[in-house]
Amino acid sequence: MDTKVQTILFMASATLLILVLAVNAEDHLDTYSNAVSSPASPRGRFLLNVTPRRNTCKYNKSICRQAGSAGPDCCDEVCVDKSTDFNNCGSCGRDCHFGKTCCDGDCVDLQKDEDNCGRCGLVCPRRISTHNRHGRCENGLCDYN
Numbered sequence: 164m165d166t167k168v169q170t171i172l173f174m175a176s177a178t179l180l181i182l183v184l185a186v187n188a189e190d191h192l193d194t195y196s197n198a199v200s201s202p203a204s205p206r207g208r209f210l211l212n213v214t215p216r217r218n219t220c221k222y223n224k225s226i227c228r229q230a231g232s233a234g235p236d237c238c239d240e241v242c243v244d245k246s247t248d249f250n251n252c253g254s255c256g257r258d259c260h261f262g263k264t265c266c267d268g269d270c271v272d273l274q275k276d277e278d279n280c281g282r283c284g285l286v287c288p289r290r291i292s293t294h295n296r297h298g299r300c301e302n303g304l305c306d307y308n
Contacts, residue, residue: 220241234247236251246266249265267284271283277298280300287305
């Protein structure tokens with residue numbers, strides 16, 4: 164046989180084998196997904212068997228106070244910490260603009276804020292010196308020259 168014919172036969176066989184394996188794998192995945200999503204199945208994901216009403220903080224505020232929660236506050240059915248969350252800073256839906264950080268529920272500029280200089284809660288000392296007369300914060304550093 165010619166090598167060209169052998170190559171064509173080999174490619175056709177490989178393509179057929181891949182097609183058969185793909186169809187077999189798809190059938191297997193359909194069987195698995197039906198078993199997992201079935202509410203009567205004893206082996207499945209826990210949250211699939213819980214009604215959505217009891218699964219959001221909108222209806223059950225205690226969810227946000229559970230260990231491992233993202234925060235103690237509920238905003239738009241999601242647990243958040245309003246003292247540090249960029250999208251819910253101080254109150255639900257209050258966004259901190261670009262360059263601002265949420266510190267204790269206030270949007271501040273860590274580069275210039277004298278009460279939050281470089282990080283939340285770092286207060287620049289108010290002392291009289293040659294370069295820092297008012298506890299200034301510049302570029303996120305106290306008493307920066």
